[in-house]
Amino acid sequence: MEFANQLIFMGGALLLVSILAGVLSSRIGAPLLLVFLGLGMFFGEDGPFGISFDNFDLAYLVGSLALAIILFDGGLRTPLKSIRVAWAPASLLATLGVLITAGLTGLFAWAVLDFGLVPSLLVGSIVGSTDAAAVFLLLHQRGMDLKRRVGTTLEVESGVNDPMAIFLTITLAELVSSGTTDITWDIARSFLLQLGVGAAFGLLGGYALTWVVNKLELAPGLYPVFVIAGALVVFGGAQQLEGSGFLAVYLAGIVAGNKRLRANQLIRRFHDGIAWVCQIGMFLMLGFLVTPSNLLPDLLPAGLIALGLMFIARPVAVLLCLAPFNFSREERLFIAWVGLRGAVPIFLAIIPLLQGVVGGCSSSTLPSWWCSAR
Numbered sequence: 001m002e003f004a005n006q007l008i009f010m011g012g013a014l015l016l017v018s019i020l021a022g023v024l025s026s027r028i029g030a031p032l033l034l035v036f037l038g039l040g041m042f043f044g045e046d047g048p049f050g051i052s053f054d055n056f057d058l059a060y061l062v063g064s065l066a067l068a069i070i071l072f073d074g075g076l077r078t079p080l081k082s083i084r085v086a087w088a089p090a091s092l093l094a095t096l097g098v099l100i101t102a103g104l105t106g107l108f109a110w111a112v113l114d115f116g117l118v119p120s121l122l123v124g125s126i127v128g129s130t131d132a133a134a135v136f137l138l139l140h141q142r143g144m145d146l147k148r149r150v151g152t153t154l155e156v157e158s159g160v161n162d163p164m165a166i167f168l169t170i171t172l173a174e175l176v177s178s179g180t181t182d183i184t185w186d187i188a189r190s191f192l193l194q195l196g197v198g199a200a201f202g203l204l205g206g207y208a209l210t211w212v213v214n215k216l217e218l219a220p221g222l223y224p225v226f227v228i229a230g231a232l233v234v235f236g237g238a239q240q241l242e243g244s245g246f247l248a249v250y251l252a253g254i255v256a257g258n259k260r261l262r263a264n265q266l267i268r269r270f271h272d273g274i275a276w277v278c279q280i281g282m283f284l285m286l287g288f289l290v291t292p293s294n295l296l297p298d299l300l301p302a303g304l305i306a307l308g309l310m311f312i313a314r315p316v317a318v319l320l321c322l323a324p325f326n327f328s329r330e331e332r333l334f335i336a337w338v339g340l341r342g343a344v345p346i347f348l349a350i351i352p353l354l355q356g357v358v359g360g361c362s363s364s365t366l367p368s369w370w371c372s373a374r
Contacts, residue, residue: 010051014043018280033134033342036280040287053288056350062285063347065232066278067132067162068249072231073275074136074159075253076268078152083254086152092321093153093335094129094161100317101309101339102128102168108308112301122172126349127309129165131342132158132250133279138340150331154338163198163244165348167191173352190242197243199251205234206255214262223263224270227256279343286346314339 021035045052053059106124110117135158139151167190209230213223231249238248261267295302318336327335 014039014284015277015280018284032137033279033283036283037287037343040284041290041292042287043284044288045291046293051288053285056289056353059285059289060347060350060354063282063343063350064235064245066282067246067344067347068232068235069228069271069278070133070136070275071159071162071246071250072228072235072253073271074132074155075250075255076257076271077136078155078159078254078257080254080258082148082152083156085149086156089149089322089325089327090153090156090160092324093157093318095164097157097317097321098128098161098164098168100320101313102165104313104316105305105309108305108313109301112304118172119176122169122176122352123305124313125165125168125172127305127341127345128168129161129344130154130158130339131344132162133282133344134158134340134342135338137279138338147331150327150334154335158340159250160247162246162344163194164191165344166244166246166351167194169348169351170355173355176352177356193242194244195247197241198238198245198247199243201238201241201243202234202248202251203255205230205237205248206252209234209252210256210259210261213256214260216262220263220266223261224267227261227267228271228274282343282347286343289346289350309341310337 018036018039021039041047043049043051102124103121104124105127106117106121109123110120113120113123135154139155171190209227212230213227216226218226231252234252235245235249237245239245315333315336318332318339322332322335
């Protein structure tokens with residue numbers, strides 16, 4: 001019982017500190033989500049309280065739930081008329097753009113790290129997609145006055161590019177763990193199945209959720225709870241059918257957000273709050289997973305890879321993908337620079353651990369911090 005009381009106290013205190021730190025960071029212009037991640041690292045294993053957390057299965061579960069809710073909230077806030085002008089460039093960035101970014105970043109990792117090409121490409125795939133939480137927060141909380149197509153392109157890209165990054169990460173992790181480099185038709189079929197099932201389930205789920213909400217007579221406070229439960233059903237259902245739950249829940253949010261809903265303002269306010277809690281909780285938890293002292297030996301190569309990602313891989317991918325569209329040079333540079341990475345790469349880095357890729361550490365196929373994570 002004493003441990004439970006301490007856990008409740010620490011959880012509430014961490015949430016309060018995170019919110020207050022967020023208020024302070026917004027005043028001085030510090031990246032808000034980075035503050036939450038930093039707090040998690042500060043209170044973690046190397047910090048004054050020495051909180052040790054290495055349950056990667058729980059971290060993957062909590063991260064999946066948090067990302068699903070954040071994506072659904074982002075979909076709720078995305079007007080359909082904006083998507084019409086941005087779906088083509090955003091879709092290209094979310095597929096081909098992720099592939100190019102992951103490939104080029106993987107080559108940088110191959111050049112600076114002492115392991116093979118496939119593990120290097122695995123590193124590139126983990127950081128290949130932009131982060132929905134970071135992009136949504138930057139564009140909405142900073143009140144940027146952007147052209148609608150530019151802002152919507154960034155939002156839609158960050159909402160739908162996770163399936164490609166997850167697919168690449170899982171595929172390459174399986175190749176590393178099995179020791180093979182054969183890419184078969186089954187891999188391509190799996191990717192198409194994820195996109196197709198995820199899109200279909202998300203659209204149908206969004207329409208079904210909207211219809212049910214408008215037909216039900218509930219207490220006002222239950223409508224937001226029902227909607228978030230429905231969003232999680234869409235996410236989990238798509239995953240069960242081997243589709244992309246992240247794509248499904250984002251599309252379901254877009255459908256529901258562009259329909260007339262009962263208790264619409266109440267639903268939106270509730271989801272705004274719960275999305276904030278998910279962002280804070282997810283970044284704190286991912287910060288707990290990181291042991292800063294273990295990162296020191298890999299700080300220089302990781303920094304070089306990050307520079308390659310920011311200044312070469314992402315800009316090249318954006319310039320190639322947006323070449324067919326009428327974006328100005330300044331808009332392309334802005335889209336390239338605001339391809340923010342956040343919790344998703346840390347979340348995706350858990351997948352190789354869960355798939356047993358750590359078994360290859362003895363052959364120096366993975367960096368030391370990865371191998372010592374457990």
